[in-house]
Amino acid sequence: MSVEELPELALCCDDSIVEGRSGCACRAKAVLPGGMRVRLSKTLAGILRHHPGRYGVRLSRDGWARVRDVVEGLRRAGWGWVEEWHVVGVALHDPKGRYELKEGLIRARYGHSIPVKVEPLPGEPPPTLYHGTTEERVELIMEKGIVRGRRLKVHLTSSLEDAIDTGLRHGSSVAVLVVDVECLKKRGLRVEKMSRTVYTVDWVPPECIVEVRRPGRGRSL
CATH class of the missing domain: 3.20.170.30 (ADP-ribosylation fold)
Known part of the structure; x- marks a missing residue:
């Protein structure tokens, strides 16, 4: 599936985040439409890969930022509706594995133009x-x-x-x-x-x- 054609994300009543409200084991409390998900993903990539300072976000040497800081930066930039679950859901369900989450932190795994050091995953490349x-x-x-x-x-x-x-x-x-x-x-x-x-x-x-x-x-x- 192209990144331009992503399904909606749903926050379920048990606080799980799934693709499509039908994937909830209980009712969906909130939904992020596919088009808005694409826009948010592109903006998130820009923050974590290229220009965190524009949003008041600081990255560690290995590329980590606090999810809370990213949300606050987005809100200041006009994304007033964004909540933490939106950012976490976009990262968690990214089809290409662009993002990584850990204990309230988020980072892009690749694509940076700013100097960060992200360790590779185990495994050999195909021929x-x-x-x-x-x-x-x-x-x-x-x-x-x-x-x-x-x-x-x-x-x-x-x-x-x-x-x-x-x-x-x-x-x-x-x-x-x-x-x-x-x-x-x-x-x-x-x-x-x-x-x-x-x-x-x-x-x-x-x-x-x-x-x-x-x-x-x-x-x-």
């Missing part, structure tokens, strides 16, 4: 990973490789669907780069698992891009 981009960028990437840009790391995914979704956020002419993980390892590049499907690396050299897929066009390079 092949993907990177979504646009047709216009392919020529330069095949010359220079995949570089970090404004982020701390290059982001790859084990999900072809997610790679296509990423490409669509940048334009309509989607290209998916297929990356050989063994090639990265042979060049001393460490691939780290940051969520269920997301992996990060410092750089992807051109020679480690083994294929360019063009979804819907039936051809590859």
Whole structure:
């Protein structure tokens, strides 16, 4: 499911948070509609990855912020309706595992442009990973490789669907780069698992891009 098409979140009478009010074992006390959930998720990502100071939020060295501080920052910025359960629910049910919760704290697991240190999850990457981009960028990437840009790391995914979704956020002419993980390892590049499907690396050299897929066009390079 695309991040643009998320179902509603429901706060149940037992204080559990589920996707869809029908998932409550008892009645739903409150509901966050899917569209508002998407908007909140995008804003939350901006706070925890790029500009916490705009919302008066402080991050620890490893990226943690207090959920209460995030809620207060959102309210000051015009999100007066936001409650803690909204933020917790968005993080708990994020389809890509963008967020992590711990004892009243929250952080983004990847995607940062500000210096934080988030430890990787255990587990080896699959042999092949993907990177979504646009047709216009392919020529330069095949010359220079995949570089970090404004982020701390290059982001790859084990999900072809997610790679296509990423490409669509940048334009309509989607290209998916297929990356050989063994090639990265042979060049001393460490691939780290940051969520269920997301992996990060410092750089992807051109020679480690083994294929360019063009979804819907039936051809590859």
